[in-house]
Amino acid sequence: xxxxLKLLGMSFRPTRAWALPLVLAGLLAGCAQDGGSGVxxxxxxxxxxxxxLVCGVDGxxxxxxxxxxxxxxxxxxxxxCQAMAAAIFGDASKVEFRDLNSSERFAALASGxxxxxxxxxxxxxxxxxxxxxxxxxxxxxxxxGQGMMVPVASGITTLKALAGKPICVESGTTTELNLADRxxxxxxxxxxxxxxTGDQTYAAYLGGRCIAVTSDRSQLAAKRSSxxxxxxxxxxxxxxxxxxLTPATTNADPAWADAVRWTVNALIQAEExxxxxxxxxxxxxxxxxxxxxxxxRRFLGVEGDFGKxxxxxxxxxxxxxxxxxxxxxxxxxxxxxxxxxxxxxxxxNQWTKGGLMYSxxxx
Amino acid sequence: MRDPQALLDPLDRPPWWRDRRxxxxxxxxxxxxxxxxxxxxxxxxxxxxxxxxxMLLSWRWLGQPAGFDISxxxxxxxxxxxxxxxxxxxxxxxxxxxxxxxVGATLLGTLAxxxxxxxxxxxxxxxxxxxxxxxxxxxxxxxxxxxxxVFLSLPNxxxxxxxxxxxxxxxxxxxxxxxxxxHWSLPQLVNGxxxxxxxxxxxxxxxxxxxxxxxxxxxxxxxxxGIASVPKGQWEAATSLGMGWFATLRxxxxxxxxxVIVPGLNTQYxxxxxxxxxxxxxxxxxxxxxxxxxxxxxxxxxEVYLLLLGAYLAMDLVISLLMNGLNRxxxxxxx
Numbered sequence: 113x114x115x116x117l118k119l120l121g122m123s124f125r126p127t128r129a130w131a132l133p134l135v136l137a138g139l140l141a142g143c144a145q146d147g148g149s150g151v152x153x154x155x156x157x158x159x160x161x162x163x164x165l166v167c168g169v170d171g172x173x174x175x176x177x178x179x180x181x182x183x184x185x186x187x188x189x190x191x192x193c194q195a196m197a198a199a200i201f202g203d204a205s206k207v208e209f210r211d212l213n214s215s216e217r218f219a220a221l222a223s224g225x226x227x228x229x230x231x232x233x234x235x236x237x238x239x240x241x242x243x244x245x246x247x248x249x250x251x252x253x254x255x256x257g258q259g260m261m262v263p264v265a266s267g268i269t270t271l272k273a274l275a276g277k278p279i280c281v282e283s284g285t286t287t288e289l290n291l292a293d294r295x296x297x298x299x300x301x302x303x304x305x306x307x308x309t310g311d312q313t314y315a316a317y318l319g320g321r322c323i324a325v326t327s328d329r330s331q332l333a334a335k336r337s338s339x340x341x342x343x344x345x346x347x348x349x350x351x352x353x354x355x356x357l358t359p360a361t362t363n364a365d366p367a368w369a370d371a372v373r374w375t376v377n378a379l380i381q382a383e384e385x386x387x388x389x390x391x392x393x394x395x396x397x398x399x400x401x402x403x404x405x406x407x408x409r410r411f412l413g414v415e416g417d418f419g420k421x422x423x424x425x426x427x428x429x430x431x432x433x434x435x436x437x438x439x440x441x442x443x444x445x446x447x448x449x450x451x452x453x454x455x456x457x458x459x460x461n462q463w464t465k466g467g468l469m470y471s472x473x474x475x
Numbered sequence: 476m477r478d479p480q481a482l483l484d485p486l487d488r489p490p491w492w493r494d495r496r497x498x499x500x501x502x503x504x505x506x507x508x509x510x511x512x513x514x515x516x517x518x519x520x521x522x523x524x525x526x527x528x529x530m531l532l533s534w535r536w537l538g539q540p541a542g543f544d545i546s547x548x549x550x551x552x553x554x555x556x557x558x559x560x561x562x563x564x565x566x567x568x569x570x571x572x573x574x575x576x577x578v579g580a581t582l583l584g585t586l587a588x589x590x591x592x593x594x595x596x597x598x599x600x601x602x603x604x605x606x607x608x609x610x611x612x613x614x615x616x617x618x619x620x621x622x623x624x625v626f627l628s629l630p631n632x633x634x635x636x637x638x639x640x641x642x643x644x645x646x647x648x649x650x651x652x653x654x655x656x657x658h659w660s661l662p663q664l665v666n667g668x669x670x671x672x673x674x675x676x677x678x679x680x681x682x683x684x685x686x687x688x689x690x691x692x693x694x695x696x697x698x699x700x701g702i703a704s705v706p707k708g709q710w711e712a713a714t715s716l717g718m719g720w721f722a723t724l725r726x727x728x729x730x731x732x733x734x735v736i737v738p739g740l741n742t743q744y745x746x747x748x749x750x751x752x753x754x755x756x757x758x759x760x761x762x763x764x765x766x767x768x769x770x771x772x773x774x775x776x777x778e779v780y781l782l783l784l785g786a787y788l789a790m791d792l793v794i795s796l797l798m799n800g801l802n803r804x805x806x807x808x809x810x
Contacts, residue, residue, distance in 0.1 A: 215767050219776055238772070245774035278546070278646075283755075283764060284771035292544045292554040303546040305678070306764060308755045316758060319627035320645055321677065364527075 153367030156200070156423050159227055164206045167193035168226035171211030172310055174334040175447040175455075176232050176254075185209050188446040189230040191436045192253055192359050192376065196228055199375045199428040204435035213309045215284035218245050221362055228361055228372060232256075232331065234286045235358040247360040248369035250376045253439075254447075255459045255468055257351035258290050259329035261336065264346050266323055271298060271350050278303040280322040282313045287327050290353040310335070324348075328355045330447065330455060337452045371422045374474075378429045381411065381471035382438035384462055389437035396430055411474045418474060439469060525777070532781075536773045537562075543768055545760045547676050558769050565765030566786060572682055572761060573748045573790070579687035580747060581740075584694025589724060591699045602695065609692040614750055617689055622681035622757035629677070632667050648675040678759040682751070690747040697743060701736035702728055733805040741798035745791045752787070762786055 159165055169177035169189050177187040194204035210226050218239070221229045235252060238244035260279075262268045271294065281288050283306040295302050305322050307313040314335055317325040325332070329347060336342045359376060361369045382388075385408065387395050399405060399414045410416040413427040420426060436442060443460060447453045461467025491497045525531050541561040544554050549571060552564040590602045609617070627645060629636065635644035640651035642662040649662035652672035662671035705728045713723040754761040763783065770779040 215771055218771065218774065222776070238774070280758075283768050288768065289542045289772065292542055295544075296554060302544075304544045305546060305758045306760060306768070307758050308764075308767070312756070312758070315623055316627065319623060320631070321627050321758075 153365055153371065153423055155227060155361075155365045155368035156371055159200060163201075164208050165193065165197045165200060165228065166208045166210060166226050167196070168210050168212045168217055168220055168229040168231050169193065170213075170231045170310070171209065173232060173331060174338055175330070175451055175453045176334065177209070177230075186446065188254060188442055189232060189359075191442045191446065192230045192379075193228060195379060195432045195436045196372060196375050198431045198435035199371070199378075199424050202425065202431045213284075214282050215308060218247070221247065221360065224362075227368075228359060230359040232328065232357045233360055234328075234355045235360075236286060239360075242363055246363040248363050248366065250359040250361070250369070250373045251380065251471070252356040252358045252468075253376060254330065254357040256328040256330045256355040256357050258287050258326060258353040258355055259332050259351060260324050260326045260348040261317075261332045261345050262324045262348065264344055268323065269348065271295070271348065271352075272300055274302055274324055275300045276302065277324065278305050278322040280305050280307065280313050280317045280325040282306070282310055282327065283308060285327070286353070286355065291326050294352045326352070328357070330357075330453070333453050333455060334447075367423065371424055374418075374422055375428070375432060377471040377474075378411075378432050379436075379439040379442065380462075380469050381474060382429065382433050383440040383469070384464060384471065385411065387412075387433055387438060388441060389433060389435075392430060392433045396427075407474075532778055533775070534778060536775055536778075539773075541769070542772065545765065547679065547760070558773070561765050561769065562762065562782065565760060565762035568760060569751055569754075569762040569786075570790075572679065572686065572751045572754060572759070575683050576686035576690065576747050576751065577744055579683060580690035580694055580743070583687055583691035584743075585698050587691060587695035588698025588702065591695065592702055592724070594720060606692045606695050609688055610696070614685060614689045615753055615756055618681060618685040618753055618757050621685045622678065625684075626677040626681045632669075633664060635669065637662075642669055642671065644669055645677065647677055648680045649673070650675070676759070678754075678757050681757045682754050682759045685753075685757075686747055686750060689750070690743055693743050693746075694740065697736055697739035698732070700739065701732035701734075704735045705731045730805075734807065737798060737802045737805055741795060741802070744794050744798060748790050748794060749787060 167190075169185065169187075171177050171179060171185070173187070173189075175187055177185055177189040179185055190209070193207045193209065197207045198204040200206075210220065212220050212226070212229075212231055217229055217231055217233065220226050222245075229247075230253075232254070233239075234256075235249045239247050240249055260271065260274075268274065274295075279291065279302050281291055281304055288304070288306065291302075291304065303322075305316060307316060310327075310331075313325060313327075316322060318339065327335075329351065332347055336345050339345060359372060361372055363369075395408070396412055396414070399408045399412050403409070406415070408414075410418060412430055413419050413425075417426065419428045422428070425431065437445070440457075440462070443457065444450050447455045448457065457465075457467060459468045461469060463470040488494065522531070537559040538557045540555050541558045542554050543561070545552050545561065545564055545568075547568070548564040549567040550560075550564050552560055587602050587605060590598050591606075593599055593602075629643055629645045631645045635642050637643075640661060642649040646669065649669045649671035650673035651659065651661045654660040654672035660672055662669055664670075702724075709727055709731065710723060713727040718726070751761060752763040755764045755767065766779050766783050770776055773779070
């Protein structure tokens with residue numbers, strides 16, 4: 113005879129109850145504790161084992177990350193992901209892209225769903241600090257500033273003229289906070305309309321619900337290029353903030369963050385040295401033939417062990433430049449003269465040409 | 476000498492490890508122990524991993540200035556106020572949407588439920604079409620439709636839709652009411668901008684339209700089920716006493732149907748309260764929207780989600796409690 117028994121108000125058949133902890137234990141098998149990372153990056157080993165890099169991007173921002181009609185991702189942010197894949201695998205195609213909205217991005221990175229966040233993300237103190245979002249930022253890949261876009265027909269030319277008007281903004285962005293700060297400074301009351309995704313934000317703006325939309329100036333220019341009637345919209349002159357858009361990893365794995373940092377530096381350094389996708393092969397041949405160019409030889413991995421120190425192949429720089437070109441090429445192709453956005457290099461030029469792009473030495 | 480208890484037993488009791496009265500308890504004890512160990516392991520794992528990532532629970536951020544604005548609030552809020560004030564303002568907005576939704580959906584659902592028993596075939600047909608269409612389309616799609624397709628294509632200014640006392644424009648829904656000095660006033664156009672004592676944003680209007688119409692369809696089915704549960708004889712008896720269709724429904728059928736309707740209604744009310752968090756899709760700043768911004772600024776994902784879970788749980792439990800009270804009230808009381 114079997115008897116029913118009550119435990120915590122539930123009735124169990126004694127024999128069946130034995131199975132419960134077994135099932136739960138089985139479920140738990142996958143949730144082992146996180147191991148600490150040693151010299152070798154745990155994340156890098158994991159990515160190598162998986163055979164591909166998972167990269168978080170916006171996916172809907174022309175010039176930075178955008179899915180073309182052929183289903184391929186292109187853009188400045190995308191090229192950073194591909195440079196990283198080239199550095200690890202020697203193959204820029206070994207990337208899986210994850211579209212993330214601004215609210216999801218940090219959780220996706222913190223939980224390990226993406227290895228690298230290359231999604232027009234502004235570097236700030238609170239996002240960097242261990243007590244905040246605890247990210248680890250690579251070098252900035254695009255120096256931007258916040259702007260405001262209005263329809264030309266509205267006749268609005270200053271921020272003050274936006275008093276009492278609804279302004280569309282994407283929630284969970286630095287732009288949302290900068291908007292509140294700037295408007296408070298100039299003492300203008302306004303109505304913020306917040307949307308979870310860029311698509312909804314721009315749909316509401318185009319639908320005429322708000323008189324202005326605010327975001328990074330590059331993003332506004334990019335979105336405008338995909339509007340049905342781009343000439344009908346204009347950017348106000350005011351630059352409301354500094355927005356250094358920067359790839360990020362988590363604080364948890366400094367060795368992985370280093371690999372990302374020096375991959376981005378390699379893009380910038382290659383431009384400074386005049387190494388391009390077109391001449392990389394001849395540069396390597398030149399470095400191999402000429403022992404009197406130690407800088408070039410070290411940079412291209414002909415001598416020294418810089419790659420190994422980062423846990424990457426010795427010739428990771430060669431792989432990167434062969435795959436995506438140097439920073440200048442990436443800029444021109446995606447957001448510069450060769451693109452629809454036609455943005456000026458401006459502060460994004462090399463430091464030797466009066467810009468902010470500066471790679472620390474490879475030595 | 477044998478103890479007296481054993482003397483009463485016709486058979487000797489077996490040793491405890493073979494005793495049928497002991498074994499099940501033993502089994503349960505072991506299971507309970509394993510469960511406790513499991514929970515301790517999970518908690519330990521959580522604390523360990525959170526500590527290594529520096530993410531242990533902390534609530535100090537609640538008192539820091541929020542730095543963001545909220546466009547429409549019942550309680551005063553501005554960017555220099557702390558996060559907790561922002562969350563309270565968000566909660567107030569959620570409650571406003573939920574309460575309006577509950578009242579509207581109940582009215583619409585009851586009417587539609589009653590109409591499905593109407594003698595008018597057209598009305599019955601319309602009701603069935605409404606229920607079957609709305610029930611089978613996801614709420615998120617409906618909300619986006621209401622906001623982006625319906626409300627955002629409304630005209631502005633003088634071209635706005637006007638019925639006496641109500642103006643429907645892209646900038647909002649304007650209603651007549653008691654304005655300054657308790658004077659009854661109608662919506663007016665001042666310098667190309669509508670002014671009225673009562674203004675609802677189109678975001679709020681889109682949210683409650685979606686919630687009311689969606690939940691109304693489910694409530695209509697609950698009401699229909701309740702009415703159908705009343706035996707046909709009750710209708711016939713009332714009709715033979717000379718009562719009309721509406722009087723029968725009002726005095727004979729509905730009071731009996733309520734017993735069946737109220738528990739079903741409880742479920743619908745709870746899901747309406749939870750569905751209100753879809754407000755983010757249409758730009759209405761509810762609790763979830765504020766929480767999401769907060770989470771992004773502070774990086775305190777665990778704490779923010781715990782607060783959110785707590786708030787929605789509490790809201791639903793209160794609804795349940797009230798509905799259970801109502802349920803006891805409408806049940807047949809046995810004497």
